[in-house]
Amino acid sequence: MLLLGQYRSLSLSDLARHNMIEHNASLVHKDDRNGAEYAPCKVNRKLLEALCAEGGKVVPDRMTLEDAAHIRVQREVECGVLDGVHAEIARGEIVIAIGVLGGKDAAKNGVTISALHDWMQHERLPVDWKPDHTQGLYQTYKMAKYVRDRMTEIKAQKPPVESH
Template sequence: MEGYGLSAPLGYLLGYGAIVLMRKMPPFDLYDFAAHGGIEHNASLYHDDADGEKYAPVFANEKKLEDFLSKLPAKVRAEDIAAVRVAKEDAYETVPLDALHGEIARGEVSISLGVFTEKGEEVDGVPLERFREWLSKERFPEGWTPHHVHGLLETVMTARDIRLGMERIRKEKKEMKKVA
């Protein structure tokens, strides 16, 4: 909660949710989070899938990370993530995510967008370079400290915006196929 500026309700939900989803009591290590089917899910934006293994790779696939980041504008917003999530999920032969893991996937990036948006930037989105530094170097951006408390309600609302954006994009794609 301190490092990311998360509210107590969001921090507790993430902590206790991890215990439930991983079916394990703390302490956790990085590999516990990578156990497929707990928190880890298919269709990650920049990690490889578990592909039948018990654990997915814990480190980002650099090629997938660069591909993901290359699809984002200079200021990243929920609708940008929605478009990337649709492309990623629709590339699978079957539906890769159940409802729970779809919500986790949207929630992960929703938290990221909320945490790294500084006061006054809400309309513009998160600067891509801030996002890039956090994801590619796996550390907080240089000089970054939380400027606000990011809460559960904001996370839920942004995840909802991503879901609605995904639904809109899929509907538009379906209508375009009918016309073609």
């Protein structure tokens, strides 16, 4: 409610109000068009396929934080400038998805591409998913910081270091 500045009842559609929580350069949603109040909520199939195709580069069949950093750089290049707050929100979203769905070793091993695909396409938890840890604020912060640092390095064309 605070983030949306809407202190009455909220519907899920309200979450898509542009440039509040919602932002441009989303992973599987098109940008807001012509200053519309709400951004598109429908999942874009091409973007989803492109996202999944970027995974598996570090650990087979899994989307890691390293992959996420590459994808975020790519989306920000495709869509143009994203302000710092929304760039951080965007990193947080993919980090929470990798952390929650990927389990307690997700910072290192990522999440299976199929679980991420399910989440993105159907907005549902994978059938056999069970929580195995708390994805707290601190852990999310650390993982998002790794993605942010890697994005800076990728833009400067530096390779990843062995461990993080």
